Amino acid sequence: xxxxxxxxxxxxxxxxxxxxxxxxxxxxxxxxxHVTPGGxxxxxxxxxxxxxxxxxGMPTGSPDFGNINDYDTVNELxxxxxxxxxxxxxxxxxxxxxxxxxxTHDAAGRQDQSGRNVFNNQFLTEKTKESVxxxxxxxxxxxxxxxxxxxxxxxxxxxxxxxxxxxxxxxxEDDVKLDxxxxxxxxxxxxxxxxxxxxxxxxxxxxxxxxxxFDKIKPYIQFAEEIYFAGGEPLxxxxxxxxxxxxxxxxxxxxxxxxxxxLTSLTYKKKDIVQDYWKKFTNVHIxxxxxxxxxxxEYIRTNMKWDIFVENYNRxxxxxxxxxxxxxxxxxxxxxxxxxEFNRYCIENGWTKEWLFPNFINYPHNQNIQxxxxxxxxxxxxxxxxxxxxxxxxxxxxxxDETLPDTGTSQLRGLKTIVDYLRGEIYNETKKAxxxxxxxxxxxxxxxxxxxxxxxxxxPHLNNFFKQYKDKR
Numbered sequence: 510x511x512x513x514x515x516x517x518x519x520x521x522x523x524x525x526x527x528x529x530x531x532x533x534x535x536x537x538x539x540x541x542x543h544v545t546p547g548g549x550x551x552x553x554x555x556x557x558x559x560x561x562x563x564x565x566g567m568p569t570g571s572p573d574f575g576n577i578n579d580y581d582t583v584n585e586l587x588x589x590x591x592x593x594x595x596x597x598x599x600x601x602x603x604x605x606x607x608x609x610x611x612x613t614h615d616a617a618g619r620q621d622q623s624g625r626n627v628f629n630n631q632f633l634t635e636k637t638k639e640s641v642x643x644x645x646x647x648x649x650x651x652x653x654x655x656x657x658x659x660x661x662x663x664x665x666x667x668x669x670x671x672x673x674x675x676x677x678x679x680x681x682e683d684d685v686k687l688d689x690x691x692x693x694x695x696x697x698x699x700x701x702x703x704x705x706x707x708x709x710x711x712x713x714x715x716x717x718x719x720x721x722x723f724d725k726i727k728p729y730i731q732f733a734e735e736i737y738f739a740g741g742e743p744l745x746x747x748x749x750x751x752x753x754x755x756x757x758x759x760x761x762x763x764x765x766x767x768x769x770x771x772l773t774s775l776t777y778k779k780k781d782i783v784q785d786y787w788k789k790f791t792n793v794h795i796x797x798x799x800x801x802x803x804x805x806x807e808y809i810r811t812n813m814k815w816d817i818f819v820e821n822y823n824r825x826x827x828x829x830x831x832x833x834x835x836x837x838x839x840x841x842x843x844x845x846x847x848x849x850e851f852n853r854y855c856i857e858n859g860w861t862k863e864w865l866f867p868n869f870i871n872y873p874h875n876q877n878i879q880x881x882x883x884x885x886x887x888x889x890x891x892x893x894x895x896x897x898x899x900x901x902x903x904x905x906x907x908x909x910d911e912t913l914p915d916t917g918t919s920q921l922r923g924l925k926t927i928v929d930y931l932r933g934e935i936y937n938e939t940k941k942a943x944x945x946x947x948x949x950x951x952x953x954x955x956x957x958x959x960x961x962x963x964x965x966x967x968x969p970h971l972n973n974f975f976k977q978y979k980d981k982r
Contacts, residue, residue, distance in 0.1 A: 533604045535611070535625040538595050539640050539650060540632040542587070542726065543658040545571070546676060546741060548578040550586055552595060552607065554658060554737070555624030559871075560606035572607065583654060583725055593648025600644065622866065632656055632734065654729045658737040661722070661749075665742040667771050668811040669798075670955075671841060671870050676741060679812065686958040723748055731759035739769040750777055753786045765792040769837055772797040772821045773813060783828055793829065796837035797822060801844045801851045804967040809843050811962060822860065835861050840927055841870035842948065845878045846889055846970050848927070849896035856900070856920060865923025869930055875948040879933045880941040884981070885974060886931055893928050897921055942982075949975055 537553045544550055551574055558571050575589035598605055604612055614623040637653045644650040665677035673680050730736075730752055743749050756764055766787070772795075775782045787793045800806055803815050825834055836855055840848060855861040870876040881889075900920055936944070952964045952971075965972040 531599075531602050532615075533602050533608075533625075534599045534629065535608070536628040536633045536637055536641075537624070538587070538592050538599070539644075539652050540628065540637050540654060541656045541658065542583060542654050542729070544577050544660060544722075546660045546663045548576045548722070550574045550577060550589070552592070553624055553628070554739075555610050556607045557609040558607060560609070577722060577725065581725075583729065584651060587652045587654075588649050593650075596644055596648040596650060600641075628656075655732060655734040656737070657726060657729060657733050657735075658739070659722075659726060659748070660739055660741060661743075661746045663741050664745050665740055665771075666745065666773060667742070667813055670809050670811070670843065671839065671873060671876055678741070683955075683958055723751060727755065730755045731761050733761065733764050735765040735767060737767045737769075742771055742773075743768060744770055744774060744777060744782060747778075750780060750786070757786075757789060762790050763792065764790070765794060766790055767794040767796070769796050769798055771810065771813060772799075772818055775821055775824070783825065787829060787832065794833040795825065796835060798839065799836045799851075800839050800841075801847060802854055805844055805847055805851075808962060808964060808967040809841075811959075826859070835864075837868070838865070839868045839870060840878060840930075841876040842878055842881065843876065843968060843971055845881075845927070845931065846892065846974070849892055849924070852920065852924070853896065853899070856904070861920065864919045865926075867923055867927050867930075873948075873951075874935075875944040875951065877935060877944075878931050879935040880944045881931070882941075882945075882978065882981070885978070889931060890928055893924055897924055900924075945978065 541553055542550070543553055549571060551571065561572060572591060573589075574591045575586050577583070577586055580586040595605055608625070611623045611625040614620065615625065620626045632655055634653070634655070637655070640650055640653045660676075663676050663678050665672075665679055668677060668679045668683060733756075736752060736756075738744075738749055740746075753766075756762065780786070797818070798810070799818065800809055806818075807813055807815055822834070825832060838848070844851075852861075852865070869878065874880070905918060905921070935941075956963055956965075
């Protein structure tokens with residue numbers, strides 16, 4: 510890559526000798542390929558794009574780190590100007606506004622939840638260090654891609670309420686109906702029509718990535734140390750089994766397989782995912798997306814069948830006892846009150862034995878639990894405190910230590926995280942009230958276009974909240 514320059518030598522000394530002193534360094538831009546359903550590249554799935562705001566202070570979307578469809582090779586993509594800038598920031602001991610999530614966790618002493626620490630602990634191999642040391646002054650590098658996170662499209666069989674057609678093909682028809690819906694019934698909080706931007710027809714395409722994308726990433730599969738499958742719904746993609754086939758053909762069965770899946774089906778084109786694939790790998794990590802039980806989750810994740818999910822979950826527990834399996838929980842306004850009931854179900858049925866890491870809905874903003882009024886927040890806190898008392902009384906002994914990953918302590922820590930986040934404030938009272946009105950209207954709009962999905966019946970706890978909310982205004 511050319512003769513060593515003075516800056517280059519400085520890089521070697523800094524990275525190879527004093528890397529432990531660089532608290533802002535992250536190995537991601539040297540080791541990780543993350544591609545969204547539209548082909549856009551990002552540094553990692555922890556990336557926070559909220560630093561890009563419009564004049565009203567609202568997030569505008571993702572930054573430009575290049576699109577895999579616009580490059581002949583992964584190496585060219587990974588040397589997009591934004592990646593080179595990011596590498597230089599890290600080498601200089603600087604952070605980036607997009608690293609907000611990791612900075613927040615690190616500052617709070619929650620290094621186990623920091624993506625930065627995940628990358629440095631798992632992927633800062635000797636070969637990666639060599640790649641870092643060979644980084645040129647302008648940030649150009651030859652990355653050691655050993656962690657793949659490719660979202661091959663938006664194919665999904667569910668219509669989760671916090672999602673949309675960009676990540677779920679099942680949402681498209683409903684979004685068209687919402688776009689066309691002009692008149693609202695008198696059931697709305699404010700009898701004002703809501704204007705929706707015209708839906709781009711290109712979003713109807715169920716596979717965004719060009720056909721040659723798989724060929725671009727194929728050379729990295731046999732050397733991969735971890736592959737993360739998400740979606741859309743990853744188990745519905747032909748690329749999922751194609752990747753697993755390459756891993757088996759190259760005897761890379763120690764590659765860590767991580768999944769975010771709705772777990773609605775465990776077969777693909779007559780292949781049994783459990784027996785034909787997962788059983789042949791040594792490290793399978795499955796995080797099924799599930800936020801509640803019964804009617805609640807069937808509404809939030811429309812088209813999900815609770816009974817089928819339970820059957821599939823218990824099958825994995827039985828047939829793959831050594832597989833990491835734990836619910837991937839997303840907390841929003843629709844489920845925050847009743848989540849403790851589901852959490853108790855998980856504990857009593859052996860569904861969760863390790864850390865509870867809740868995700869929080871930030872977008873759509875009108876589902877963020879921080880916009881809830883204080884009187885309702887206090888009600889929810891009381892519910893959580895009662896649930897945590899049950900855990901302590903049932904599972905935690907007198908030597909309680911929240912740093913230990915057992916059933917009791919791990920769940921308490923996660924539940925406390927929810928309570929702490931709930932008590933936070935994201936907007937002023939006027940903005941919060943506006944967003945709650947928007948959510949109320951959304952619920953009724955969804956009911957209009959899908960009468961069988963009646964939220965007042967399926968989620969009585971939420972219906973009761975809005976009745977009280979209107980009375981208290």
